[in-house]
Structure formats: C-alpha cells, structure tokens
Amino acid sequence: xxxxxxxxxxxxxxxxxxxxxxxxxxxxxxxxxxxxxxxxxxxxxxxxxxxxxxxxxxxxxxxxxxxxxxxxxxxxxxxxxxxxxxxxxxxxxxxxxxxxxxxxxxxxxxxxxxxxxxxxxxxxxxxxxxxxxxxxxxxxxxxxxxxxxxxxxxxxxxxxxxxxxxxxxxxxxxxxxxxxxxxxxxxxxxxxxxxxxxxxxxxxxxxxxxxxxxxxxxxxxxxxxxxxxxxxxxxxxxxxxxxxxxxxxxxxxxxxxxxxxxxxxxxxxxxxxxxxxxxxxxxxxxxxxxxxxxxxxxxxxxxxxxxxxxxxxxxxxxxxxxxxxxxxxxxxxxxxxxxxxxxxxxxxxxxxxxxxxxxxxxxxxxxxxxxxxxxxxxxxxxxxxxxxxxxxxxxxxxxxxxxxxxxxxxxxxxxxxxxxxxxxxxxxxxxxxxxxxxxxxxxxxxxxxxxxxxxxxxxxxxxxxxxxxxxxxxxxxxxxxxxxxxxxxxxxxxxxxxxxxxxxxxxxxxxxxxxxxxxxxxxxxxxxxxxxxxxxxxxxxxxxxxxxxxxxxxxxxxxxxxxxxx
Amino acid sequence: xxxxxxxxxxxxxxxxxxxxxxxxxxxxxxxxxxxxxxxxxxxxxxxxxxxxxxxxxxxxxxxxxxxxxxxxxxxxxxxxxxxxxxxxxxxxxxxxxxxxxxx
Numbered sequence: 001x002x003x004x005x006x007x008x009x010x011x012x013x014x015x016x017x018x019x020x021x022x023x024x025x026x027x028x029x030x031x032x033x034x035x036x037x038x039x040x041x042x043x044x045x046x047x048x049x050x051x052x053x054x055x056x057x058x059x060x061x062x063x064x065x066x067x068x069x070x071x072x073x074x075x076x077x078x079x080x081x082x083x084x085x086x087x088x089x090x091x092x093x094x095x096x097x098x099x100x101x102x103x104x105x106x107x108x109x110x111x112x113x114x115x116x117x118x119x120x121x122x123x124x125x126x127x128x129x130x131x132x133x134x135x136x137x138x139x140x141x142x143x144x145x146x147x148x149x150x151x152x153x154x155x156x157x158x159x160x161x162x163x164x165x166x167x168x169x170x171x172x173x174x175x176x177x178x179x180x181x182x183x184x185x186x187x188x189x190x191x192x193x194x195x196x197x198x199x200x201x202x203x204x205x206x207x208x209x210x211x212x213x214x215x216x217x218x219x220x221x222x223x224x225x226x227x228x229x230x231x232x233x234x235x236x237x238x239x240x241x242x243x244x245x246x247x248x249x250x251x252x253x254x255x256x257x258x259x260x261x262x263x264x265x266x267x268x269x270x271x272x273x274x275x276x277x278x279x280x281x282x283x284x285x286x287x288x289x290x291x292x293x294x295x296x297x298x299x300x301x302x303x304x305x306x307x308x309x310x311x312x313x314x315x316x317x318x319x320x321x322x323x324x325x326x327x328x329x330x331x332x333x334x335x336x337x338x339x340x341x342x343x344x345x346x347x348x349x350x351x352x353x354x355x356x357x358x359x360x361x362x363x364x365x366x367x368x369x370x371x372x373x374x375x376x377x378x379x380x381x382x383x384x385x386x387x388x389x390x391x392x393x394x395x396x397x398x399x400x401x402x403x404x405x406x407x408x409x410x411x412x413x414x415x416x417x418x419x420x421x422x423x424x425x426x427x428x429x430x431x432x433x434x435x436x437x438x439x440x441x442x443x444x445x446x447x448x449x450x451x452x453x454x455x456x457x458x459x460x461x462x463x464x465x466x467x468x469x470x471x472x473x474x475x476x477x478x479x480x481x482x483x484x485x486x487x488x489x490x491x492x493x494x495x496x497x498x499x500x501x502x503x504x505x506x507x508x509x510x511x512x513x514x515x516x517x518x519x520x521x522x523x524x525x526x527x528x529x530x531x532x533x534x535x536x537x538x539x540x541x542x543x544x545x546x547x548x549x550x551x552x553x554x555x556x557x558x559x560x561x562x563x564x565x566x
Numbered sequence: 567x568x569x570x571x572x573x574x575x576x577x578x579x580x581x582x583x584x585x586x587x588x589x590x591x592x593x594x595x596x597x598x599x600x601x602x603x604x605x606x607x608x609x610x611x612x613x614x615x616x617x618x619x620x621x622x623x624x625x626x627x628x629x630x631x632x633x634x635x636x637x638x639x640x641x642x643x644x645x646x647x648x649x650x651x652x653x654x655x656x657x658x659x660x661x662x663x664x665x666x667x668x669x
Contacts, residue, residue, distance in 0.1 A: 255631060259639075379617075379620060380620075384624065387629070454598055454617075457595055458599070458618040458621065460621065461621075462592060462595075462617075462618040462621035463621045463622065464588060466624075466625035466629075468588060470625075475633070477629065477632060477636060480640070482643055484636070484640055485640075485641060486639075
C-alpha cells in the first residue's frame with residue numbers, strides 16, 4: 001500500500017485546502033478519503049519520533065508516536081470519519097474547512113513530542129473550532145463564539161507562559177511528566193484545566209457547544225476536551241489533586257443537567273461528567289486507572305458523538321431542541337430513537353455497551369487505591385448520568401407528551417454516521433478485548449464478572465425505578481423554558497455589573513470634582529469681572545462724556561503744538 | 567375510527583407493560599443479590615441490595631436537590647439576551663451608556 005511519512009495533521013490540512021476548493025460529491029469523497037487514508041497509514045506506522053528539527057536551542061518533535069498518543073489518534077480518526085459523514089449534506093464551505101482543520105489540529109496536538117508544538121496546535125484548536133459556532137449565524141452564536149474564543153486563547157497564553165518557564169528551568173521542551181512542581185507546573189495545569197472543563201472553568205463548554213450548528217457540535221464534542229485529557233494523562237498522571245477535581249466534575253454537572261431545558265446543553269453538562277471519570281482515573285495514576293481513563297475517553301468520543309448526533313438530527317429536522325418543545329418523536333423518527341437509545345445505554349454503562357467496559361476500570365482503581373469516598377461519588381455520578389443522559393434525553397425528545405411535531409428521520413448520511421457510532425458502541429461493549437489490546441498497559445482486566453454485571457444492572461434499574469416513581473409522584477422537575485445560572489453568571493453578569501457600578505461611581509465622583517472646579521473658576525472670574533466693572537474701569541466699554549471732551553481737547557492741543565513746530 | 571396511524575405507546579396498555587417489566591426486573595435483580603455469591607470489594611457492599619438502594623436513593627436525592635436549586639438559580643429564558651442587543655447594536659445605547667454619561 002502507498003504510504004507516507006507526512007504527519008496526520010498535514011494530511012488533514014491538505015484535505016481542508018481541497019475542501020475549500022471543491023464542491024459537492026467530489027468534496028465529500030475527498031473529505032472522507034483523507035481520514036480513512038490517514039488512519040490506514042497510521043496503523044502501519046511504528047512508534048517513535050518521525051519528524052524532528054532544531055529550533056533555536058531546542059529540539060522540536062512535531063510527530064512522535066507512542067501508545068498513549070496512538071490511542072487518541074485512532075479515536076480522533078474515527079470521530080473525524082463519523083463527523084464528516086454526518087455533515088456531508090452541509091454546503092457551507094466554512095464549516096467543512098473548519099471541521100477538517102479542527103480534526104487535524106487535534107491530531108497535531110496528540111502527536112506533539114514537545115510543548116511548543118503542543119501550544120501551536122492548542123491555539124489552532126481554538127481558532128478553527130470557533131467557526132463551527134459562528135457558522136450558526138445567529139447574534140447569540142456570534143457573542144457566544146467570541147466568549148469561547150477569548151477563554152480558549154487565554155488557556156493557550158497560560159500554556160505558553162508555562163512552557164517558557166518550563167524551558168528555562170529544565171532546558172528542554174520535551175513533553176514528558178510535568179507534575180505540580182514550580183510555577184510552570186501550575187501554569188500548564190491551569191491551561192489544560194480550562195480546556196478540560198475543570199469545575200468553575202467549565203462554562204465555556206456548556207455555553208458554546210449548544211450554540212454551534214447541529215453538525216458542528218458533533219465535531220466540538222470529540223476533540224477539544226479529549227486533547228486536554230490526553231495532555232493531563234501525559235503531563236500529570238498520579239497527581240492526587242486530579243482525583244478530587246475529577247470526582248467533583250462527575251458530580252456537580254448532573255444537577256444542572258437534570259433541570260436544563262436545552263437537550264444539547266444537557267449533553268454538554270454530561271460531557272463534563274464523563275470527562276470527570278477520565279480526570280479521576282489520571283489522578284489515581286495506576287496502570288488500571290490510566291487504562292480506564294484512556295479507554296473511557298475513547299468510548300466517550302463515540303457515544304457522546306452519537307448522542308450529539310441524535311439531538312443534532314432532532315434539531316435539524318424540527319428546528320427545536322428544548323425539552324419543553326419536544327416529545328413523541330419516536331412515532332416519526334424511529335431510527336433516530338433507537339440510535340439515541342443505544343448512545344444513552346452506552347453512556348449509562350449498561351453491560352454489553354461501551355461505557356460499561358471502560359468506566360468500571362476507573363471505579364475499580366478508585367477502590368483498589370483506598371479512595372472510598374471518591375468511589376461513592378463516582379457511583380452516585382453513574383446513577384446520575386443514567387438519570388439525565390440515559391433516560392432524560394431519549395424520554396423528553398422522543399417520548400413524554402406528544403408535542404405534535406411530525407418530523408421524519410434525518411438524511412441518509414446522518415443516519416449512516418449514527419449507525420457507525422452505534423455499531424462501535426455495541427461492538428466495543430460486546431468484545432472489549434479489541435479496545436483493551438490498544439491500551440497503554442496490559443492489566444488483564446475483565447469487566448464481565450457476575451459481581452460487577454449484577455451491581456451495575458441493579459444500580460441502573462433502580463435509577464430507572466426512581467425516575468418512574470418521581471414522575472408518578474409528580475416530583476420530577478418539568479422541562480421549563482428557562483435559563484439556569486451557573487458559574488458563568490459571575491463573568492456575564494456579576495463582574496460587568498460591579499464594573500458598571502464602579503465606573504458609574506467613578507464618573508459620579510469625577511463629575512462632582514469637575515463641577516466644583518468649574519464653580520470655583522466661575523466665581524473667580526465673576527470676582528475679577530465685578531472688581532473691574534463700572535464706568536471707566538478696566539473691563540468697561542462705557543466712558544463718561546466729560547472724559548471724551550477732555551481727550552478731544554488734548555488732541556486739538558497736540559495739533560496746535562505740531563503746527564507751531566512746522 | 568380516526569385515520570391517524572396508531573403508535574405503540576398510544577395504547578396505555580403498552581405503557582403499563584413497560585412499567586411492569588421494569589418492576590419485575592427490579593424485583594428479580596434484588597432477589598439475585600441473595601442467590602449469587604459476590605466478591606465484595608468494599609464493606610458497604612455487604613449490605614443486601616446496596617447498589618439497588620444506592621441507585622434509587624441517589625437519584626431521588628439528585629432530583630430533589632436539583633428541583634430545590636431551581637428556586638434560586640432559575641431565571642427567564644431571555645435572561646442573558648441583552649448581551650447581544652445592547653452591547654453590539656449601535657442604535658441601542660441603554661444602560662451601559664445613558665446612565666453613566668456625564669453631562
């Protein structure tokens with residue numbers, strides 16, 4: 001087979017160029033051929049550094065392959081194929097080019113052997129993906145996109161500063177274990193934390209992803225956060241702080257997900273919840289935990305993609321995405337319904353679906369390492385994720401009350417993309433050995449023992465029972481047209497309000513000072529004017545007739561004198 | 567008979583069937599706990615039906631807390647809407663401008 005040494009990101013960027021220049025079927029063919037060729041090529045590539053050069057005093061390695069990066073690269077290729085298939089019907093060239101560049105940037109980031117290359121792709125991820133949000137072409141999407149871009153670029157700036165500190169301290173740019181030592185460790189940690197949606201840094205995600213186009217969100221959900229997870233797995237494995245950050249990430253978003261109305265925003269919250277499991281696994285840092293984190297990232301890209309695709313299909317066909325507007329769609333969108341339920345079963349980690357074989361590794365590792373409370377939090381989050389993503393998403397979109405909407409299943413290309421994703425979800429769930437063989441470590445883990453299957457099934461069925469019971473009791477919160485405040489309220493409302501008040505106060509004080517100064521100046525001038533007013537004073541125009549007569553007399557006298565002189 | 571096509575859950579009986587299936591599964595799963603010998607990784611798991619009870623209670627707590635959160639976190643749908651009206655439209659200079667402009 002024809003091979004190339006070109007790094008995958010170069011192939012994708014060439015693909016983006018072709019996507020910009022071609023139209024119609026040819027474009028679709030090229031855009032699909034690129035990731036397929038790149039994936040086949042990558043399959044043949046041995047591990048090691050395939051591209052390096054010196055830059056100033058440092059060695060740059062833009063194309064370095066090892067087991068960890070390969071794992072992410074494979075799933076990014078799968079995500080690219082799925083997302084491109086899903087968006088084949090889109091005629092907007094900007095979206096096609098942006099999607100291609102975005103996928104390429106993600107691949108560039110995971111193969112970056114040095115931190116400077118990582119930084120370049122880190123920023124490219126932000127710059128390319130924002131067009132998928134702006135492509136929605138609403139005023140809201142424009143503002144949201146700006147906010148997204150500012151936060152992502154800020155993350156990049158933090159990373160760059162951290163990298164500069166790192167380079168001066170270590171004398172190398174090699175992307176290896178970093179750890180929380182020194183300033184550089186924390187700076188890079190926060191930079192990754194922003195992209196990873198750590199608690200309180202997470203709102204760019206729930207803000208931006210639901211505002212992108214139906215196809216754009218599928219791209220977005222796959223790459224940015226997973227690149228961040230990859231960077232954490234390489235730079236910060238075994239950092240204990242991550243265990244608690246991860247546990248918090250699994251738990252807090254589910255409360256918002258339960259009450260949120262926009263179903264794609266529900267999925268955005270549940271994305272944070274899933275990333276929490278990965279972060280937690282990286283924090284635990286044992287072979288089993290890292291395997292679990294990486295495997296879960298792999299599966300999450302596919303099942304979260306599937307869920308975003310099914311909701312994208314609903315949005316594409318009905319023009320609505322709020323739970324309060326939807327319902328009863330199973331009648332006319334049966335295929336989408338089934339595909340969505342497969343995604344929901346996977347994210348909920350039902351036995352025989354993909355989530356089950358990866359999430360359990362993280363939880364088993366949490367127990368093995370004595371993180372009992374963390375394990376309880378993860379268990380609670382597992383029940384919660386079934387509740388909001390597993391039941392709520394399909395229930396409110398496709399069942400619940402009949403909204404009267406009669407949309408048909410989406411275009412064939414969208415269905416095919418969802419079929420591929422659903423097939424992978426079930427395939428990995430039924431035959432996890434294939435996935436396990438790609439993992440960085442060999443742990444001999446088997447998810448299908450009676451204890452684990454029974455425990456997980458009990459957890460899920462009784463969560464479903466709770467949903468039914470709460471609904472029958474009328475205690476389940478109805479879907480309401482509403483906004484729920486989250487931490488972004490601080491920078492969208494509170495800080496602007498404080499600044500506005502502060503500036504208003506400053507302006508007021510400034511006004512008082514100016515006015516009193518003007519008043520002083522005024523009264524000074526008045527005083528001067530008063531002193532010099534009155535007939536024949538300095539500032540007066542009025543002069544008495546007597547003085548005129550006197551001056552006329554003086555002038556005449558001068559004439560007289562001058563006539564004598566001649 | 568109306569000519570609308572009938573769908574599976576239009577018939578309340580089918581909804582009932584799903585419910586009964588769920589109840590039966592739950593009962594069966596709970597009972598299995600007494601039959602199947604499990605490895606216990608954690609002392610809490612010694613409790614009969616630990617996962618079942620935890621799953622049920624967890625979800626009820628989740629929903630109750632989330633509903634309670636609505637009392638202070640819920641705003642109208644257009645709460646943030648002025649972001650893309652006032653700040654960007656040149657014609658519309660409401661609170662940011664007018665209130666603070668010094669005469």
